[in-house]
Structures are given as C-alpha cells and as structure tokens.
Amino acid sequence: xxxxxxxxxxxxxxxxxxxxxxxxxxxxxxxxxxxxxxxxxxxxxxxxxxxxxxxxxxxxxx
Amino acid sequence: xxxxxxxxxxxxxxxxxxxxxxxxxxxxxxxxxxxxxxxxxxxxxxxxxxxxxxxxxxxxxxxxxxxxxxxxxxxxxxxxxxxxxxxxxxxxxxxxxxxxxxxxxxxxxxxxxxxxxxxxxxxxxxxxxxxxxxxxxxxxxxxxxxxxxxxxx
Numbered sequence: 001x002x003x004x005x006x007x008x009x010x011x012x013x014x015x016x017x018x019x020x021x022x023x024x025x026x027x028x029x030x031x032x033x034x035x036x037x038x039x040x041x042x043x044x045x046x047x048x049x050x051x052x053x054x055x056x057x058x059x060x061x062x
Numbered sequence: 063x064x065x066x067x068x069x070x071x072x073x074x075x076x077x078x079x080x081x082x083x084x085x086x087x088x089x090x091x092x093x094x095x096x097x098x099x100x101x102x103x104x105x106x107x108x109x110x111x112x113x114x115x116x117x118x119x120x121x122x123x124x125x126x127x128x129x130x131x132x133x134x135x136x137x138x139x140x141x142x143x144x145x146x147x148x149x150x151x152x153x154x155x156x157x158x159x160x161x162x163x164x165x166x167x168x169x170x171x172x173x174x175x176x177x178x179x180x181x182x183x184x185x186x187x188x189x190x191x192x193x194x195x196x197x198x199x200x201x202x203x204x205x206x207x208x209x210x211x212x213x214x215x
Binding site for chain 1: 105108109112113115116119123166167170173174177181184185188
C-alpha cells in the first residue's frame with residue numbers, strides 16, 4: 001500500500017469536492033482545487049518531516 | 063456595507079425553488095440526489111460519483127466503518143459523519159461489512175469512509191441553500207474572476 005499515493009488520492013477527492021461545491025466558474029474551480037490539493041499534500045509531507053523532532057515512543061527492548 | 067445590509071433586511075421573503083425538505087431528504091439518501099432533484103443534474107451526477115468513489119475506496123482498503131452511537135464521544139462523532147453517507151453507507155453496514163481489523167488500510171480506509179459521509183452532509187446543506195435560491199449569492203462571493211464565466215460543472 002503506497003501511503004503517499006493514498007494521501008494524494010484523498011487530497012484530490014477533497015479538492016475536487018470543495019472546488020465544485022464552493023465555486024461556479026471553471027477557472028476559479030481549478031484554482032481552488034490546486035490550493036486544496038497542494039495544501040493537503042505538501043502540508044502532510046511537511047507535518048511528516050516535523051514529526052522527526054518528536055520521540056516515536058519508548059525504545060524497543062533488546 | 064451598511065446599504066447592502068439594509069437592502070437585505072428590506073428584501074421580500076424568498077420563496078423556495080422546490081420543497082426544501084424533500085430536497086435535503088433526497089440529498090441525504092443518495093449523494094447528489096438533492097442537486098438532481100433541484101435540476102442541477104450535472105453537479106448531482108458528479109457528486110454521486112465522487113462521494114461513492116470515496117466510500118468505495120475506503121471499503122476496498124478494508125477501513126473501519128464507524129457505527130457506534132453511544133460511548134466515546136469521538137466514536138459517536140465519527141459515526142454521525144459516516145451516517146451522512148445515506149443509503150450507500152447504510153447498505154454497506156447492513157451487508158455485514160466490518161472492515162479488516164488487522165489490515166494496514168484500517169485507518170486510511172476509515173478516513174475515506176468518514177470523509178464520504180461528511181461530504182454528503184455538506185451536500186445536504188448546499189442543497190438547502192440552492193432550494194432557497196441562495197446559489198447566486200455563492201457565485202457573487204467569489205469575486206470578479208468567477209463572474210466572468212458562469213459555467214456549470
């Protein structure tokens with residue numbers, strides 16, 4: 001299971017949904033889709049990198 | 063701003079385009095059904111495909127379908143979100159689907175399933191607005207760029 005692909009798929013679905021719900025003009029729909037899609041994907045990657053600064057839990061024994 | 067506000071308050075009460083209660087019932091039962099009911103067939107079909115695809119991906123991943131209306135508040139909220147999916151979500155639940163508790167897609171799938179329900183709740187609200195003739199206000203609020211072409215998706 002490709003986690004990045006699933007995240008991109010999720011972002012695409014959410015972006016498409018809000019673009020069509022909240023905008024009527026085609027150009028405005030594309031702009032909003034790109035904002036949501038890129039915001040979710042790049043934001044997810046950025047948050048993933050930030051998590052390196054936090055401990056992952058207790059060390060495994062042995 | 064104040065003139066616009068006063069213009070709104072003096073405007074005559076708006077009549078619904080269609081029965082708003084029937085419209086939101088159709089919207090809840092079937093994703094996109096409310097838009098279809100109100101004559102927005104293109105958008106209704108689009109939402110039908112998109113919301114069902116989201117639900118289908120969640121099920122294909124073996125995601126957990128939240129359906130617990132007592133106990134932990136977070137589970138109740140997730141269940142209310144899932145319930146927004148209407149008949150398709152209910153059908154998945156009644157089919158005996160439980161997801162794959164040991165699968166890697168349990169959490170991912172759950173996110174897709176809950177999101178499909180939440181999207182349909184938003185479609186119910188959008189249907190309510192359209193039924194009351196508030197769709198044009200949404201077009202106006204997007205700025206001049208949107209008004210240049212009013213194409214329907």
